[in-house]
Amino acid sequence: MNSTSTNLLEIKDLAVEYHTDEAVIYAVNHVDFSINKGETVGLVGETGAGKTSIARSILRILPMPPAKVVSGEIFYNGNDLLKLSEREMRKIRGNKIAMIFQDPMTALNPIETVGFQIAETIQQHNSISHAEAHQRTCEMLEMVGIPGDRFKDFPHQFSGGMKQRVVIAMALACNPALLLADEPTTALDVTIQAQVLEMMQSLKEKVETAFVLITHDLGVVAEFCDKVAVVYAGEIVERGSAEDIFDRANHPYTLGLFASLPKLDATEKRLSPIKGLMPDPTDLPDGCRFCDRCPNAKDECSKSSPKEAEIAPGHTVKCFFSGGN
Amino acid sequence: MLRFIRNRLLMMIPIVLGISFIVLLLLEITPGDPAKMLLGTQATPERLAALRAQLGLDDPILVRFVNFLWQIVHGDFGTSFMTKRPVFEEMIMRMPYTLVLVGISLAVSVGLGIPLGVYAATHHNTWKDNGAMFISLFFVSMPVFWFALLLVRFFGVELRWLPLSGIDSWQSWILPIVATSLGFVATIARQTRSNMLEVIRQDYIVTAKAKGLPERKVIYRHALKNALIPIIMVIGNMFGLLIGGALITEVIFGIPGLGQYTIAGLTGRDYPVIQGSVFMLSVMFSLVILIVDVVFAIVDPRIRSQSGRKKHKDQKDGNKIEENTQKIEA
Ligand SMILES: Nc1ncnc2c1ncn2[C@@H]1O[C@H](COP(=O)(O)OP(=O)(O)OP(=O)(O)O)[C@@H](O)[C@H]1O
Ligand SMILES: [Mg+2]
Numbered sequence: 214m215n216s217t218s219t220n221l222l223e224i225k226d227l228a229v230e231y232h233t234d235e236a237v238i239y240a241v242n243h244v245d246f247s248i249n250k251g252e253t254v255g256l257v258g259e260t261g262a263g264k265t266s267i268a269r270s271i272l273r274i275l276p277m278p279p280a281k282v283v284s285g286e287i288f289y290n291g292n293d294l295l296k297l298s299e300r301e302m303r304k305i306r307g308n309k310i311a312m313i314f315q316d317p318m319t320a321l322n323p324i325e326t327v328g329f330q331i332a333e334t335i336q337q338h339n340s341i342s343h344a345e346a347h348q349r350t351c352e353m354l355e356m357v358g359i360p361g362d363r364f365k366d367f368p369h370q371f372s373g374g375m376k377q378r379v380v381i382a383m384a385l386a387c388n389p390a391l392l393l394a395d396e397p398t399t400a401l402d403v404t405i406q407a408q409v410l411e412m413m414q415s416l417k418e419k420v421e422t423a424f425v426l427i428t429h430d431l432g433v434v435a436e437f438c439d440k441v442a443v444v445y446a447g448e449i450v451e452r453g454s455a456e457d458i459f460d461r462a463n464h465p466y467t468l469g470l471f472a473s474l475p476k477l478d479a480t481e482k483r484l485s486p487i488k489g490l491m492p493d494p495t496d497l498p499d500g501c502r503f504c505d506r507c508p509n510a511k512d513e514c515s516k517s518s519p520k521e522a523e524i525a526p527g528h529t530v531k532c533f534f535s536g537g538n
Numbered sequence: 539m540l541r542f543i544r545n546r547l548l549m550m551i552p553i554v555l556g557i558s559f560i561v562l563l564l565l566e567i568t569p570g571d572p573a574k575m576l577l578g579t580q581a582t583p584e585r586l587a588a589l590r591a592q593l594g595l596d597d598p599i600l601v602r603f604v605n606f607l608w609q610i611v612h613g614d615f616g617t618s619f620m621t622k623r624p625v626f627e628e629m630i631m632r633m634p635y636t637l638v639l640v641g642i643s644l645a646v647s648v649g650l651g652i653p654l655g656v657y658a659a660t661h662h663n664t665w666k667d668n669g670a671m672f673i674s675l676f677f678v679s680m681p682v683f684w685f686a687l688l689l690v691r692f693f694g695v696e697l698r699w700l701p702l703s704g705i706d707s708w709q710s711w712i713l714p715i716v717a718t719s720l721g722f723v724a725t726i727a728r729q730t731r732s733n734m735l736e737v738i739r740q741d742y743i744v745t746a747k748a749k750g751l752p753e754r755k756v757i758y759r760h761a762l763k764n765a766l767i768p769i770i771m772v773i774g775n776m777f778g779l780l781i782g783g784a785l786i787t788e789v790i791f792g793i794p795g796l797g798q799y800t801i802a803g804l805t806g807r808d809y810p811v812i813q814g815s816v817f818m819l820s821v822m823f824s825l826v827i828l829i830v831d832v833v834f835a836i837v838d839p840r841i842r843s844q845s846g847r848k849k850h851k852d853q854k855d856g857n858k859i860e861e862n863t864q865k866i867e868a
Binding site for chain 2: 272274276299303304305306307308311312314316319320321322323324325326333334337338367369380383
């Protein structure tokens with residue numbers, strides 16, 4: 214867990230809160246997370262689990278106020294990103310670490326051409342001429358399957374799927390070492406989702422970039438990821454290689470997620486979703502956060518919270534009954 | 539685009555004619571007799587009747603309207619009843635004063651209002667923002683005439699720093715321009731601030747930040763440009779209010795502009811003066827609205843592609859100008 218040498222990015226003890234007028238929302242609660250060069254890690258969890266908050270903390274683009282990073286370190290190349298000056302941070306954003314946002318419809322500036330928006334990123338981080346930036350932008354567009362001569366078109370002239378391709382081209386424009394893809398396909402309809410994912414898959418093979426893929430779609434994770442971390446109420450409750458999670462899932466929440474998936478070969482038609490709701494992030498329970506919904510909950514579960522325990526090399530679970538505790 | 543502008547210019551003709559006719563109609567149905575105004579209350583009925591005939595006041599309204607149009611086509615706006623001077627010449631002489639007053643006031647409002655709004659928005663929820671917004675609320679709520687009188691009293695009468703009335707030097711412009719523009723500086727600042735705060739929350743601003751752009755580029759290139767789109771509309775509407783404000787300021791500060799002329803015409807029932815000035819003002823309004831729409835299309839590609847791609851759209855846009863003009867009339 215502490216072999217920092219190969220880690221591209223290492224998050225330690227990250228906690229993020231949103232301080233609104235009414236309450237304090239505990240969105241991310243002491244998360245540890247790391248990713249190696251070129252690796253693809255899936256961050257899975259239901260809505261409101263804190264996935265986007267984790268990703269935005271890395272780039273320091275949380276909305277402040279109301280967001281507050283109350284503890285944690287985020288090491289990238291040996292530097293704690295949270296301690297960098299704004300100037301140094303700018304050299305990382307879009308250049309070393311880029312992000313693809315949840316909703317392509319609103320992620321592009323409506324009154325600038327898509328070409329300008331991509332070229333702008335390239336010129337910000339490389340001292341190259343206008344013509345070269347233009348050239349590179351066209352290459353990026355073609356790479357994501359959009360003709361280069363659409364450089365001068367505006368976002369409203371593209372369909373949703375094409376906009377997401379533009380956003381992806383923009384994110385990859387400076388060859389980042391790490392790409393944070395925040396549900397890159399959720400806002401698209403199913404056929405387009407498949408196209409975009411397929412394109413990302415082939416891009417992944419071409420570029421050296423490490424991916425953090427945020428999603429609540431386990432199918433996408435299975436297809437895409439080397440490793441998986443399952444997020445619940447701002448905590449990582451289970452993590453491991455894709456095989457660990459898909460074949461040997463241990464945490465009751467992970468198991469519940471799989472049980473709620475429609476199965477192709479299943480004879481029974483009914484799904485079994487996890488009962489209940491995620492705890493209120495303004496008022497989290499003292500013990501295990503999943504305790505209220507857990508089929509195996511015992512008395513102790515509501516009293517103290519379990520520690521993360523390694524049940525097999527690289528496979529950790531946060532549950533009293535995981536075998537590790 | 540050129541086609542769009544040409545169509546809009548053609549649309550102006552019926553609008554300006556309509557306005558001219560309405561003015562004539564309004565003069566007809568409101569009480570008051572120009573002949574009596576000129577000759578005084580002692581005048582004999584015979585002399586009154588003779589003068590009315592001479593001024594063409596006895597003709598039916600349609601005949602007078604056609605006469606008015608006929609004159610205009612020949613660049614003639616008639617002669618003032620009171621001064622006996624040609625209205626057109628008088629207007630051309632006075633026009634620069636009004637244009638300078640309105641133009642500079644507009645420039646000051648925009649030039650100060652927008653940076654102030656951006657400043658308040660980027661210091662949102664600090665005392666700087668609150669202070670700026672409190673002061674601007676004060677100025678927005680203050681009527682132009684009252685503020686103008688305060689300025690005259692303070693800087694003109696008490697301190698004697700600036701000329702009180704008339705236009706002799708550039709200093710004479712200071713008080714009128716301050717009086718006319720201050721409220722609008724505040725209006726634009728408030729509008730810019732709220733638009734900026736709205737735009738800053740948008741996803742594409744986060745995208746711009748996530749690309750590693752410096753704050754300056756995020757604010758000015760991405761946020762402000764988007765925030766300005768609705769402001770262009772506000773500026774267009776403001777022009778109407780500015781003219782209204784200029785009428786008052788011209789009278790208070792004794793500026794020999796079009797506004798003062800119009801007011802004099804109205805109080806003296808000087809029909810040719812009223813008709814001529816309203817005609818001039820409505821042409822100016824229509825042109826400004828056209829300019830606003832063109833600027834809109836230049837800034838916002840979504841509008842541009844509508845008017846460029848679909849040719850039929852032009853006619854619909856034509857209707858909009860009519861609505862706008864009606865608003866100004868009101
Ligand atoms: N700007 C904000 N102000 C207040 N609370 C916020 C804000 N953004 C997020 N939150 C809260 O923080 C918690 C985590 O949100 P986050 O967006 O990180 O979840 P997520 O896992 O990305 O969810 P989703 O799958 O819906 O995108 C939620 O309870 C959410 O309500
Ligand atoms: Mg999210």
